[in-house]
Amino acid sequence: MINNYKSIVIKIGSSSIVNSSTKKIKSNWLIKLCEDIANLHKSKKIVIVCSGAIALGSKIIKNQKSLRRLENKQAAAAAGQIELAHQWKLKLKKYNIDAAQLLLTLDDSEIRRRYLNARKTIDALHKNNIIPIINENDTVATEEIRFGDNDRLAARVSQMINADLLILLSDIDGLYSSNPIKDKNAAKIKRVRKIDDYIEKMASSKSSNFGSGGMTTKIIAAKICMSNGCATIITSSNKKRPLLDIKFENSTIFYAKTSLQSSRKQWLLNHLHPSGSVVVDDGAHKAIIQNKSLLPAGIMELKGRFKRGDVITILNSKNAKIGIGVSAYDINDAKKIIGKKTRDISQILGYEGRDEMIHKDDLVKISQ
Numbered sequence: 001m002i003n004n005y006k007s008i009v010i011k012i013g014s015s016s017i018v019n020s021s022t023k024k025i026k027s028n029w030l031i032k033l034c035e036d037i038a039n040l041h042k043s044k045k046i047v048i049v050c051s052g053a054i055a056l057g058s059k060i061i062k063n064q065k066s067l068r069r070l071e072n073k074q075a076a077a078a079a080g081q082i083e084l085a086h087q088w089k090l091k092l093k094k095y096n097i098d099a100a101q102l103l104l105t106l107d108d109s110e111i112r113r114r115y116l117n118a119r120k121t122i123d124a125l126h127k128n129n130i131i132p133i134i135n136e137n138d139t140v141a142t143e144e145i146r147f148g149d150n151d152r153l154a155a156r157v158s159q160m161i162n163a164d165l166l167i168l169l170s171d172i173d174g175l176y177s178s179n180p181i182k183d184k185n186a187a188k189i190k191r192v193r194k195i196d197d198y199i200e201k202m203a204s205s206k207s208s209n210f211g212s213g214g215m216t217t218k219i220i221a222a223k224i225c226m227s228n229g230c231a232t233i234i235t236s237s238n239k240k241r242p243l244l245d246i247k248f249e250n251s252t253i254f255y256a257k258t259s260l261q262s263s264r265k266q267w268l269l270n271h272l273h274p275s276g277s278v279v280v281d282d283g284a285h286k287a288i289i290q291n292k293s294l295l296p297a298g299i300m301e302l303k304g305r306f307k308r309g310d311v312i313t314i315l316n317s318k319n320a321k322i323g324i325g326v327s328a329y330d331i332n333d334a335k336k337i338i339g340k341k342t343r344d345i346s347q348i349l350g351y352e353g354r355d356e357m358i359h360k361d362d363l364v365k366i367s368q
Helices: 027-041 053-060 064-068 070-093 112-127 150-160 197-202 214-226 263-269 282-289 331-337 342-349
Strands: 007-012 045-050 098-104 130-136 165-170 231-236 251-254 276-280 299-304 311-315 321-326 363-365
Touching: 007 027, 007 150, 027 045, 027 070, 045 070, 045 150, 053 064, 053 070, 064 070, 070 098, 070 130, 098 112, 112 130, 112 150, 112 263, 130 150, 150 165, 150 214, 165 214, 197 214, 214 231, 214 251, 263 321, 263 363, 276 282, 282 321, 282 363, 299 331, 331 342
Parallel strands: 007 045, 007 165, 045 130, 098 130, 165 231, 276 311
Antiparallel strands: 231 251, 276 299, 311 321, 321 363
């Protein structure tokens, strides 16, 4: 089922790799997984996104109740990450494969320069036949900048390297119509070609209770990947061959869309935390639909705090999201020129600025 894909990101949840009782690595399972990875590595580019650092490190935190506090979770992550990386190095070395550790934060995928640097690093590792092992950098991330789950991190990494398949290894073998633990009549959805309200409702927290991110974040990850030409498979890690035994019967596959946007526009479209937003009038809304740039004259209101080069959301007069793009001005200068004619901008600001608030090449429209 996965043989036709050339570039694969494999995401492993904490419950798959760490024993919840002993807080130790499931060593035998990891060896089996690495054997599968070794087989795939012969003909494919492989990237691992692995959770489990906090779970591994939690056993050496003296007061277990204190793990509810962010700083103690970060301390557990710091202690556990070194063990997690060590285990990957040992197990992959059995198959003569070298591993490298990358710790990323949300900013590394949201800030274009850092995004490109991370992509170049992963590319260099692949050229040297090294498998990257990626986790979120929990020791420096705060609540505001955390992905909050490695499902979305894996999706952003998939987008970053132009992967054609994301595999989400979990404790459930796919998407069900309702929670299969509570509902014996729950039906598994084996193939998904479009994520609509019906699919998202199935994945709601009320109908799923699996992993730290749950099924909801897995659907969000699949949605990001589908729009970037990358298929997604949700499957159970509890198989004799965790990867090579993946079949339609024991998984859900989300098929990729065939029409792709440029890599820059893909990056914009999947931005998780824009820095602000602009509210536009009906004329500007019509111009955006016609793939034109957003001019200051069509902006009615500004929200948030953003700098030049930040990603901001475009809202219509009813506050519905109609686009996303890169601002040519910071919030202070933008306040001075909204609603003004293009010919007046330089006189208002005292310098020769851009004619557009968001140029059409830096703008992605969102269908309503």
